[in-house]
Amino acid sequence: MRFFEYESRAIVAKAGIPVGKHGFARTPARAREIAAEIAAPVVIKSQVLSGGRMKAGGVQFADTPDEAATHAERVLALEIGGHMPRGVLVDSRAAVQHEYYAGVVWDGIRKLPVLLFSDMGGIDIEEVAERHPEHVVSAHFSTLRPFADWQAKQLISSLGITGQALTRLTPIVARLARLFLQYDMTLAEINPLGELADGSFLALDAHMDVENEARPRQRALLAELGVGEQETRQAREPTAFELAGEEVDAQDHRGVAGNVTEFDGNLGLVIGAGGGSLTLFDAVRSCGGQPANYCEIGGNPSVAKACGLAKLVLTKPGVDKIAVMMSIVSNTRVDIVARGVIKACVELGYDPAEKIAIFRIPGAWEEEGFKILARYGVDYADRSVSLHEAARRAVERIGPQSAPVDGPQHDARERV
Amino acid sequence: MSILIDEHTTFIVQGITGREAVNLTRECLDYGKGAKIVGGVTPGRLGRDVHGVPVFDTVAQAVEHHGAPIDGSVVTVPPAFTKDAVFEALENGIRLVVIVTERIPRRDVAEMVELASERGARIIGPNCLGIIVPDVIKMGGIGGPAKDAAKSYTPGPVGVISRSGGMTTEISSTLTAAGLGQSTAVSAGGDAIIGSTYAELMPLFEADSQTEAIVIYTEPGGRMEADLARWVTANDSRLPIVAFMAGRFMDEMPGMSFGHAGTIVEGKADTASEKIERLAEAGITVAEEIAAIPEMIRAKLGARV
Numbered sequence: 001m002r003f004f005e006y007e008s009r010a011i012v013a014k015a016g017i018p019v020g021k022h023g024f025a026r027t028p029a030r031a032r033e034i035a036a037e038i039a040a041p042v043v044i045k046s047q048v049l050s051g052g053r054m055k056a057g058g059v060q061f062a063d064t065p066d067e068a069a070t071h072a073e074r075v076l077a078l079e080i081g082g083h084m085p086r087g088v089l090v091d092s093r094a095a096v097q098h099e100y101y102a103g104v105v106w107d108g109i110r111k112l113p114v115l116l117f118s119d120m121g122g123i124d125i126e127e128v129a130e131r132h133p134e135h136v137v138s139a140h141f142s143t144l145r146p147f148a149d150w151q152a153k154q155l156i157s158s159l160g161i162t163g164q165a166l167t168r169l170t171p172i173v174a175r176l177a178r179l180f181l182q183y184d185m186t187l188a189e190i191n192p193l194g195e196l197a198d199g200s201f202l203a204l205d206a207h208m209d210v211e212n213e214a215r216p217r218q219r220a221l222l223a224e225l226g227v228g229e230q231e232t233r234q235a236r237e238p239t240a241f242e243l244a245g246e247e248v249d250a251q252d253h254r255g256v257a258g259n260v261t262e263f264d265g266n267l268g269l270v271i272g273a274g275g276g277s278l279t280l281f282d283a284v285r286s287c288g289g290q291p292a293n294y295c296e297i298g299g300n301p302s303v304a305k306a307c308g309l310a311k312l313v314l315t316k317p318g319v320d321k322i323a324v325m326m327s328i329v330s331n332t333r334v335d336i337v338a339r340g341v342i343k344a345c346v347e348l349g350y351d352p353a354e355k356i357a358i359f360r361i362p363g364a365w366e367e368e369g370f371k372i373l374a375r376y377g378v379d380y381a382d383r384s385v386s387l388h389e390a391a392r393r394a395v396e397r398i399g400p401q402s403a404p405v406d407g408p409q410h411d412a413r414e415r416v
Numbered sequence: 417m418s419i420l421i422d423e424h425t426t427f428i429v430q431g432i433t434g435r436e437a438v439n440l441t442r443e444c445l446d447y448g449k450g451a452k453i454v455g456g457v458t459p460g461r462l463g464r465d466v467h468g469v470p471v472f473d474t475v476a477q478a479v480e481h482h483g484a485p486i487d488g489s490v491v492t493v494p495p496a497f498t499k500d501a502v503f504e505a506l507e508n509g510i511r512l513v514v515i516v517t518e519r520i521p522r523r524d525v526a527e528m529v530e531l532a533s534e535r536g537a538r539i540i541g542p543n544c545l546g547i548i549v550p551d552v553i554k555m556g557g558i559g560g561p562a563k564d565a566a567k568s569y570t571p572g573p574v575g576v577i578s579r580s581g582g583m584t585t586e587i588s589s590t591l592t593a594a595g596l597g598q599s600t601a602v603s604a605g606g607d608a609i610i611g612s613t614y615a616e617l618m619p620l621f622e623a624d625s626q627t628e629a630i631v632i633y634t635e636p637g638g639r640m641e642a643d644l645a646r647w648v649t650a651n652d653s654r655l656p657i658v659a660f661m662a663g664r665f666m667d668e669m670p671g672m673s674f675g676h677a678g679t680i681v682e683g684k685a686d687t688a689s690e691k692i693e694r695l696a697e698a699g700i701t702v703a704e705e706i707a708a709i710p711e712m713i714r715a716k717l718g719a720r721v
Contacts, residue, residue: 106522108638108678111529111609126683143526144534184521213495213677214521234672261674274606274675275580278635278663283705285665294674298582327586328568330545330560331436363585364560383567383589386707 001210001233004047006089007225008206012190015179017172020094020202026087031072034090035065044071045089049233050081058085061093082236094202096194101125101136102173103189103207104180112140115152115177119159121192135159147177164199172201183221184214241316245295248308255301255332257309265290267357267398268313268322270306270341273298276327276387283391284323289398292319300332306340307347314348314355321357323394328383334361334369342376353377357397360390418549418600419575419620419627420512420540423449427488427512427555428478430501432456432466436516436557437492442467444490446562448552454482457501475508488512490546490556498542499524506535514556515541515611519677525609532611539611543676545581545603558603559585572597574713575621575655577614578633579606579640579676580662587631587660587706594710599627606635606676613640615647622653629713630657634691636666637679641691645698656716657700658709664688 003011006024013019023034024047035042046058053059058080060071072088099121107114120128120135129136139155141147152173157166172193180188187209194204210218215229222229232238238246245260256273267289271280277296284291293313297306313322324341326332338359345352359373362383373380379397381390431437433456444451445467455478456471458464464471472478479486489505491498491513498517505513506528513532520542532539540547546556550569558581559565568589574596578584581603588601602617604610614632621627634641641659648657666674667687673680681687692702701716703709 106526106609108608108640109613109643111526113526142530143523144530181523184523186522211521211523213519214523217496217521236672259674261672273580273582274679275578275583275633275635275662276586278580278666278675278679279583279586279660279706282662282664286704296675327580327582328589329582330564330585331439331557364564384593386590386705387586388705388707 001212001215001231002049003208003210003225004049004086005045005205006047006087007227008208009089009203010225011179011183011208011221012203012206015175017175017190017203018201020204021092023090024087025072025090026076028069028073028076031088031090032065032069035062035068038090038092041093042068043091043093044068044075045091046075046078046080047086047089048080048083050083053080056080094194094204095197096192096204097197098195099192100169100195101128101189101191102176102193103187103191104177104185105187107140110140113143113177113180114138114140115155115173117155117159117173119161125189125191141177143181147174147181149174152177165195168199168201172203184211184218185209186211241293241312244312245309248305248312251308252302252305255297255299255305257295257297257301257305259294259296260309260312261294263291263293264318265292266318266320267394268292268316268319269295270297270310270313270322270324272296272326272332276325279327279387280325280391283388284395287388287392287395289391289395292316297326297337298332300336301340303336303340303343306337307343310341310344311348314344314350321355321394321398323357323391324359324361325387325390325394326361327387329361329363331364333365334363335365335372337361338369338372342372342378353379357394358390360385360387417624417626418552419617419624420538420547420600420602421488421549421553421555423552424452425487425553425555426452426454426482427490428455428457428475428486429453429469430457430475430489430491430505431493432469432471433458433461433464434492438466440490440492440557441469443557443561443565444554447554447565448549451553451555454478454486475504475510479508485509488514488555490514490516492516495520499528502528502539503531506531506537511535511537513537513539513611514544514546515539515605516544516546516556518543520607522607522609525607529609529611540602541605541611543607544605544610545584547603548601550598556603557581558601568592569601570597572599573626573628573717574598575624575627575630576601577604577617577630578602579604579635579678580633583633583662587633587709590706591631591710591713596710596713599624606678608638608678614644615640618644618647618653618655621655622651627655629717630655631709631713632657632659634659634661635675635679636663636681636688636691637686639685642685642694645694645700648698648700656713658703658712658716659695659700660703660706660709661688661692
């Protein structure tokens with residue numbers, strides 16, 4: 001989960017890393033107050049989880065508190081990348097002599113955190129690594145032993161940095177490495193890390209991502225920052241359809257029938273499990289099908305859950321039929337999913353044989369499941385029909401979509 | 417032969433009294449030659465038994481009861497307790513740990529992997545279904561109940577490594593239907609950090625005389641495929657590899673997570689198209705669909721003779 005800039009700033013400050021005077025404002029009046037407290041020229045920065053703030057006009061410079069309020073009003077009303085800002089950061093403007101970069105990420109191959117440092121800050125680190133690799137250094141560090149200051153010092157000095165800059169940078173970079181582990185981050189970067197005229201350093205901007213899996217044990221930090229338990233902060237806001245999918249999944253604790261993502265096609269999908277869903281979604285698209293949604297069932301869901309998900313998909317506007325498909329199941333029971341999707345059709349007043357374009361779930365309890373499907377005349381397939389073949393059959397049965405749309409959901413899916 | 421486990425492998429199940437673990441124990445005992453499950457551990461449940469397997473409070477008790485070192489452990493405890501359970505196994509001499517649990521924070525996984533490497537042990541998973549040697553032994557829920565696993569898996573020359581548990585079975589079943597059996601199939605796990613990646617399992621298959629070809633199931637996210645491509649090129653592997661890449665649609669949706677925790681496009685190198693390119697450069701054939709895999713394997717095996 002991505003933190004807003006003002007939250008990242010708070011995390012950095014809490015770790016003992018120096019930051020400039022700043023404040024978070026939700027109103028122009030509060031922005032004016034903060035600017036008056038800072039009593040110097042400020043910069044007003046939109047608090048959105050999208051890139052390209054500067055280009056969109058979400059970063060404005062103000063010399064007086066009144067000007068700060070005027071800019072804040074404009075920035076607060078400005079949508080960037082499909083997101084309205086949470087507020088604005090009113091930040092002091094530091095006279096920076098030199099910009100550095102410090103960051104920590106996971107290396108999935110070495111399976112260790114890796115600390116990155118550069119004396120070319122202020123720009124994207126990937127760009128620096130590509131164009132000026134001699135200006136980026138990195139070092140992996142242990143998760144079992146505490147991170148020591150000398151590890152930061154050694155890395156920084158390997159760029160030829162010495163004197164006061166080295167001794168002042170060392171504790172800042174070491175604290176960043178420690179907070180990365182302490183708060184279960186997947187990304188922690190300070191960019192730029194500014195060196196001022198008097199030789200002191202300030203974290204001018206910070207980027208932090210906490211791992212979703214660690215949210216339960218980072219509750220204290222999240223509460224301190226005022227992050228709600230429901231805030232997912234995905235790449236785009238969940239749609240009403242997707243929220244309804246979460247409700248279906250939350251109705252009981254047995255198995256999974258959720259992870260719903262909305263698309264604009266006419267073929268509803270009740271698919272699973274993790275890898276099977278990815279494979280099947282590709283398969284439907286590769287044979288010309290237009291999926292109405294992505295989802296995942298698995299882990300042996302209850303009849304009620306399978307039924308709830310099928311109903312949700314069946315009632316989505318534009319959906320003509322559903323395809324119920326999974327890779328071979330060993331834990332999920334075929335008969336339970338069959339009962340759930342048939343129940344959904346019947347309760348909605350549909351003929352299951354008509355509405356279910358194909359049922360392809362082989363595996364545990366398949367004999368029982370196939371018997372039920374046969375009784376309702378549903379077209380089903382066993383493991384001799386491949387995932388792609390099943391997808392092809394479903395797409396052929398539903399035919400082409402009358403008005404193909406590649407609508408707003410799709411466009412909204414941009415990187416934040 | 418096989419990799420990682422064989423009919424002599426002894427293991428315990430940590431968290432054995434949980435609903436899933438009880439089923440998994442039954443399945444492993446019933447499958448093939450019958451797994452040698454020498455104990456289970458659930459704190460506070462000393463003296464119970466699960467399908468005849470004695471339950472202990474600690475791993476040390478299980479080892480003492482067995483009277484000899486225990487080879488492996490299947491860990492199925494909740495995410496908040498997994499690290500402690502794995503540390504306990506490693507510090508009691510266990511050298512192969514299969515972690516079934518999902519949703520473990522990455523820091524914990526990294527710590528477990530780091531300790532395992534210091535102890536000379538290996539971790540499979542987390543977020544995996546385990547390992548199966550067809551008709552011999554399975555360690556974990558892979559393939560499901562013994563009779564279902566027997567339908568999907570048969571002995572043969574193909575090694576399978578997969579980031580998805582379910583797809584390990586789907587692919588193996590497809591190979592089986594085409595008359596191509598498997599030497600060992602490994603569900604390696606769907607997380608961003610896993611104990612054993614493709615490149616780390618390859619040397620084992622390389623050294624296994626039964627294995628003549630490899631099938632891998634891959635997804636967007638991470639650098640494991642690029643790492644495999646590097647390994648294959650650097651080591652001039654004798655084993656032809658066919659890969660299947662799921663989640664190609666995700667290339668259009670950076671930042672969105674689908675399927676598994678580790679399946680998210682965070683950078684250019686994470687995309688399906690980039691990975692396919694890396695694999696192809698290393699001579700690894702990428703199948704367009706699962707059903708095409710057996711023929712590709714046959715062509716590769718034929719070409720080598």
